[in-house]
Amino acid sequence: MKAIAVFASGSGTNFEAIAQACADGRLQARIALMVCDVPGAPVIARAERFGIESFVFNPKSYSGKAAYEAEIVRLLDAHDIQLVCLAGYMRIVGPTLLQAYGGRIINIHPSLLPSFKGAHAVEDAVAYGVKVYGITIHWVNDQLDGGQIIAQRAFPYEGSDPAEVHRQGQVIEHQLYVETIAKLLQ
Ligand code: GAR
Numbered sequence: 001m002k003a004i005a006v007f008a009s010g011s012g013t014n015f016e017a018i019a020q021a022c023a024d025g026r027l028q029a030r031i032a033l034m035v036c037d038v039p040g041a042p043v044i045a046r047a048e049r050f051g052i053e054s055f056v057f058n059p060k061s062y063s064g065k066a067a068y069e070a071e072i073v074r075l076l077d078a079h080d081i082q083l084v085c086l087a088g089y090m091r092i093v094g095p096t097l098l099q100a101y102g103g104r105i106i107n108i109h110p111s112l113l114p115s116f117k118g119a120h121a122v123e124d125a126v127a128y129g130v131k132v133y134g135i136t137i138h139w140v141n142d143q144l145d146g147g148q149i150i151a152q153r154a155f156p157y158e159g160s161d162p163a164e165v166h167r168q169g170q171v172i173e174h175q176l177y178v179e180t181i182a183k184l185l186q
Pocket of ligand 1 (some may be wrong): 108
């Protein structure tokens with residue numbers, strides 16, 4: 001069973017979809033580690049419910065990104081992690097983590113990249129007035145939301161409510177992330 005890590009900063013619905021797929025046997029993998037940079041984030045309780053080990057850290061307690069990423073690399077190595085899945089991890093991956101795990105880190109982003117990079121993709125797309133939204137899964141490199149695209153799925157929406165785009169997008173995310181991780185681990 002291949003060991004994967006999931007990184008999250010908030011709610012963790014994607015984390016839960018992946019954990020549930022592992023538990024059901026739809027995904028032949030084990031989440032060996034959940035990494036969270038926001039103490040108190042709801043994803044932490046989700047990991048506890050699944051009995052998944054967490055590394056929760058406060059970036060402000062470290063001298064900088066290199067210091068906390070060195071700690072993360074040590075934990076990923078210790079758990080023999082094959083694939084790192086960013087799932088709402090709202091931090092830019094730095095050189096320390098990229099040097100150690102580059103080519104093994106993927107991210108899910110709530111837009112059809114290369115449109116609407118960054119932390120407010122859905123709000124930016126709604127403000128722009130687009131009529132087709134989507135989800136992208138891509139390799140992580142040193143460019144913000146700029147690595148090679150692995151999978152995309154689009155959906156039409158003609159309204160102007162960002163919450164509705166998030167809702168429809170998350171249904172797709174939960175399926176697409178599990179399917180994509182399964183393919184990559186094959
Ligand atoms: C997801 O919709 C993901 O696409 C987005 O954060 C959400 C996390 O939801 N990621 C980004 O915006 C990255 N730039 P979750 O915590 O419920 O999985």
